[in-house]
Amino acid sequence: MTTGTSREEFLRRLRATGSGDPGQPPAKPRPRFADKRGGPNGFIESWTALGGTAEQVPAEDLPGAVTAYAVGRDGPLLATAGLDVAADLTWPDCGSQAAAGSAVGVVRAVAAAAQTGTVLLRADDNRGRAASLLPPACIFVIDAGSVVDTLGDFLRDLEDPPSQLVAVTGPSRSADIESTLVIGVHGPGEVHAILIG
Amino acid sequence: MSNPTATPVSFGRRADRALADERMRAAIARGTGLMVQRRHEAVAELVNADELRDAASAIRAATLQRLPELLEQWSDNLGALGGQVHWATDADEATAIVAGIVRRRGGKVIAKGKSMISEEIHLNEVLERAGAEVVETDLGEFIQQLAGEPPSHIVAPAMHKDRFEVADLLSADRGAPVSPEIDDEAAYARRRLRQAFLDAGVGITGVNFAVASTGSICLVENEGNGRMCSSLPPTHIALMGLERIVADFAELDVMLNLLARSATGQALTVYTNIVTGPRRGDEIDGPEELHVVVLDGGRSAALDTRFSPALHCIRCGACLNVCPVYRQVGGHAYDSVYSGPIGAVLTPLLKPDDPAARELSEASSLCGACTEICPVRIPLHDLLLHLRHRDAREDASRLRRAGFWLWSQAWSRRWIFRAMVLVARAGLPLLRRMRHLPDVGWLGAWRRGRELP
Amino acid sequence: MRVQFFASCLVELLQPDVGTAAQRALGAAGHEPEALVGATCCGQPAYNAGYGAEARRVARRTLRALGDDDRPCVVASGSCATMMSHHWPELFEGTPEETAARRAARRIAELTAFMTTAGSDAAPDGGTGHDDHADVSDTSRAGGPTAVIVHDSCHALRELGAGATVRRALSDTGHVMVDADGGERCCGFGGSFSVKMPAVSVAMADEKLDSFVATGCEQVTSCDLSCLLHLQGRARRRGLGLRFDHVATLLNREP
Numbered sequence: 082m083t084t085g086t087s088r089e090e091f092l093r094r095l096r097a098t099g100s101g102d103p104g105q106p107p108a109k110p111r112p113r114f115a116d117k118r119g120g121p122n123g124f125i126e127s128w129t130a131l132g133g134t135a136e137q138v139p140a141e142d143l144p145g146a147v148t149a150y151a152v153g154r155d156g157p158l159l160a161t162a163g164l165d166v167a168a169d170l171t172w173p174d175c176g177s178q179a180a181a182g183s184a185v186g187v188v189r190a191v192a193a194a195a196q197t198g199t200v201l202l203r204a205d206d207n208r209g210r211a212a213s214l215l216p217p218a219c220i221f222v223i224d225a226g227s228v229v230d231t232l233g234d235f236l237r238d239l240e241d242p243p244s245q246l247v248a249v250t251g252p253s254r255s256a257d258i259e260s261t262l263v264i265g266v267h268g269p270g271e272v273h274a275i276l277i278g
Numbered sequence: 279m280s281n282p283t284a285t286p287v288s289f290g291r292r293a294d295r296a297l298a299d300e301r302m303r304a305a306i307a308r309g310t311g312l313m314v315q316r317r318h319e320a321v322a323e324l325v326n327a328d329e330l331r332d333a334a335s336a337i338r339a340a341t342l343q344r345l346p347e348l349l350e351q352w353s354d355n356l357g358a359l360g361g362q363v364h365w366a367t368d369a370d371e372a373t374a375i376v377a378g379i380v381r382r383r384g385g386k387v388i389a390k391g392k393s394m395i396s397e398e399i400h401l402n403e404v405l406e407r408a409g410a411e412v413v414e415t416d417l418g419e420f421i422q423q424l425a426g427e428p429p430s431h432i433v434a435p436a437m438h439k440d441r442f443e444v445a446d447l448l449s450a451d452r453g454a455p456v457s458p459e460i461d462d463e464a465a466y467a468r469r470r471l472r473q474a475f476l477d478a479g480v481g482i483t484g485v486n487f488a489v490a491s492t493g494s495i496c497l498v499e500n501e502g503n504g505r506m507c508s509s510l511p512p513t514h515i516a517l518m519g520l521e522r523i524v525a526d527f528a529e530l531d532v533m534l535n536l537l538a539r540s541a542t543g544q545a546l547t548v549y550t551n552i553v554t555g556p557r558r559g560d561e562i563d564g565p566e567e568l569h570v571v572v573l574d575g576g577r578s579a580a581l582d583t584r585f586s587p588a589l590h591c592i593r594c595g596a597c598l599n600v601c602p603v604y605r606q607v608g609g610h611a612y613d614s615v616y617s618g619p620i621g622a623v624l625t626p627l628l629k630p631d632d633p634a635a636r637e638l639s640e641a642s643s644l645c646g647a648c649t650e651i652c653p654v655r656i657p658l659h660d661l662l663l664h665l666r667h668r669d670a671r672e673d674a675s676r677l678r679r680a681g682f683w684l685w686s687q688a689w690s691r692r693w694i695f696r697a698m699v700l701v702a703r704a705g706l707p708l709l710r711r712m713r714h715l716p717d718v719g720w721l722g723a724w725r726r727g728r729e730l731p
Numbered sequence: 732m733r734v735q736f737f738a739s740c741l742v743e744l745l746q747p748d749v750g751t752a753a754q755r756a757l758g759a760a761g762h763e764p765e766a767l768v769g770a771t772c773c774g775q776p777a778y779n780a781g782y783g784a785e786a787r788r789v790a791r792r793t794l795r796a797l798g799d800d801d802r803p804c805v806v807a808s809g810s811c812a813t814m815m816s817h818h819w820p821e822l823f824e825g826t827p828e829e830t831a832a833r834r835a836a837r838r839i840a841e842l843t844a845f846m847t848t849a850g851s852d853a854a855p856d857g858g859t860g861h862d863d864h865a866d867v868s869d870t871s872r873a874g875g876p877t878a879v880i881v882h883d884s885c886h887a888l889r890e891l892g893a894g895a896t897v898r899r900a901l902s903d904t905g906h907v908m909v910d911a912d913g914g915e916r917c918c919g920f921g922g923s924f925s926v927k928m929p930a931v932s933v934a935m936a937d938e939k940l941d942s943f944v945a946t947g948c949e950q951v952t953s954c955d956l957s958c959l960l961h962l963q964g965r966a967r968r969r970g971l972g973l974r975f976d977h978v979a980t981l982l983n984r985e986p
């Protein structure tokens with residue numbers, strides 16, 4: 082493509098400005114909180130305060146927990162996402178059209194942050210980004226041992242980020258009309274965390 | 279040429295028009311008030327908010343000092359992972375790049391997330407002229423698109439509308455009534471826009487931060503539309519200003535802890551998307567192509583000036599929310615993509631030759647509320663003052679210049695000053711009693727709405 | 732303490748009583764104020780409008796009047812104190828007066844900031860800077876129709892940290908205060924802003940005045956006469972029964 086400016090030209094203009102000397106590298110402090118939250122319980126407290134629901138179950142009870150959450154929902158199928166949790170549920174081929182038609186998505190989180198009630202999803206960890214995005218409800222399966230304090234604790238140690246890493250902090254929301262909160266605008270309005278262990 | 283509905287050229291005129299719009303003013307007062315309150319509560323959760331703000335300010339300053347190096351590192355890293363980086367000197371180049379990608383990648387429908395850069399370069403007009411259907415998917419931007427208006431706030435684009443106005447717009451779009459209940463309005467938008475995400479050949483978003491150490495771009499949002507635009511269409515185009523870069527994830531952490539708290543009073547936005555290249559290997563969804571367009575658009579010219587702190591801005595909107603002028607007149611009175619204090623600083627920097635842009639530095643009482651709240655400690659009201667010092671003399675009428683010169687001659691001589699004191703004491707009571715003073719000059723401006731002292 | 736005293740041009744021009752009252756208040760607190768001879772104005776009107784040379788020309792007159800002195804200079808205006816303590820060094824940067832301006836800047840103190848800290852170790856530094864207006868909020872919540880509404884001028888509040896000192900000076904003299912809603916919001920004066928953007932300026936005043944009326948109290952005060960004249964001008968036009976007096980006047984008045 083020939084439109085645009087070459088990188089060399091673009092950066093050359095910038096090199097003409099600034100000292101190029103950043104001086105002392107800036108400090109990068111971690112946030113500290115008055116109401117500090119940690120561990121699975123801390124996560125659950127933050128997550129539910131945002132409007133999510135949560136439970137903690139032993140690993141073998143996961144299929145049952147998923148099924149229990151999904152039954153009675155008005156939608157054809159669950160969107161799958163690399164989790165072999167519930168052999169007795171019907172899993173469609175994944176992909177955005179399938180996910181769009183599903184009532185509940187189930188995805189595995191790589192970690193969670195207790196302070197803010199945040200769930201972390203890696204694109205390469207799940208069979209599809211759409212599963213946690215298009216259905217009106219989503220189940221996040223979290224290993225209780227993977228709960229860190231803050232998103233920053235996770236990010237600062239992250240070396241090879243996947244093609245997409247999403248930190249999900251509660252249900253989809255908007256305050257674009259009259260600054261009034263509404264839940265479930267484009268992403269899932271119902272979010273359920275199942276902590277394992 | 280005289281079009282009564284055309285946007286007036288002076289801020290004062292536009293402000294007059296805005297002041298007459300009681301409905302808009304009520305919406306803005308309510309919206310900004312709530313955002314400020316939520317922001318205070320969210321910042322209060324941080325024990326070390328001041329430390330973080332100082333750090334954020336230092337990080338932004340250091341970034342600008344080594345911008346070429348960071349951009350190079352970032353684009354090398356992203357390129358190695360299959361991301362394509364484009365460099366645009368100005369709006370024309372940026373829109374041409376995007377239009378080229380859209381043409382090549384096909385797709386009639388373009389799903390668009392919130393991007394101030396796209397507003398800055400008037401991207402929609404260009405794409406629509408090329409025959410594409412551009413769908414704004416952020417709820418506020420969607421409302422604004424239906425209204426045929428630019429956003430009036432960098433975080434809450436439709437803050438100036440109440441739910442009844444929104445219902446009218448949505449009903450017209452639907453061709454059937456949408457009730458003025460906010461839940462129903464949001465539900466309608468969800469249904470209406472869902473197909474656009476699935477049909478779109480190209481998704482366009484902004485970028486909040488680019489991370490040099492990994493080649494990532496980070497995009498924060500609450501609704502999920504940004505995630506949709508960056509996950510579902512086969513091509514994702516992200517637009518960013520050249521200053522949007524941070525060195526690594528530790529810096530990103532500092533910024534993320536301040537951004538959402540300052541913007542909407544959340545600890546984090548619902549979705550923090552960190553995209554590092556297009557879909558990889560055997561991933562079953564995600565864009566096949568990722569393009570990032572980096573815009574200069576006048577920014578590099580501000581880098582070596584005393585105004586460079588304006589480029590530290592992380593677009594949280596807090597300065598708009600506390601600004602007493604913005605509170606009265608809303609965003610459209612600024613007639614710029616960027617409104618409020620940061621808009622009044624940034625617009626004349628990005629459009630140095632536009633006298634209408636330079637006039638914006640006058641749209642402030644210099645009260646300093648913006649400076650006080652800015653998470654990255656941009657001295658906004660000082661910058662406004664410096665802009666006045668840069669431009670006032672050049673832009674002023676000869677009368678105004680002469681007025682200040684005369685004043686300074688008089689006030690620098692004690693005897694004239696004393697004489698003026700006597701004149702004022704004798705004259706003011708007379709002036710006050712005169713009912714029919716000519717409404718001209720400063721005297722007239724003062725008497726417009728106020729009695730003389 | 733022996734101090735210099737600068738009333739500000741607006742006080743001299745429009746309300747000389749305020750200057751007298753300020754000096755009397757200083758005297759009553761055991762200080763010996765001596766009015767600056769030959770001073771006119773701090774240069775702020777031109778400075779804030781973007782006219783540096785004109786501002787310098789005027790400020791130079793007042794800088795000279797400050798002379799080569801070690802005494803604090805007490806200023807009966809928050810915004811002029813800000814101009815002199817915070818902006819003079821920059822205004823005179825690169826001129827022969829630069830050193831004098833810097834030295835003078837350190838001697839400037841806003842009236843209430845001086846009155847509430849003089850005698851303590853705090854050197855005058857434009858204001859005190861260290862006060863948090865939450866400090867005295869318990870004195871300002873009390874009400875009653877005779878309570879005083881304190882209008883925080885932006886300069887005093889944000890650059891001098893004098894929001895607390897006005898209140899403390901008033902409570903030291905037995906006044907009861909009340910806080911109006913949106914107290915930290917600008918009244919819309921803003922110097923040249925008030926005449927460049929008159930409609931916006933007046934709209935800002937209106938919101939302020941409405942918040943005053945809502946307190947049920949009538950007496951408004953501030954350490955800045957300019958804000959008060961703007962608010963008073965608007966209140967009169969609207970026929971509101973609010974009274975506006977500079978804090979120096981109230982310090983001399985029985986509560």
Ligand code: SF4
Binds near residue numbers: 592595597
């Ligand atoms: S200038 Fe500061 S307060 Fe205003 S939008 Fe930018 S970061 Fe936020």
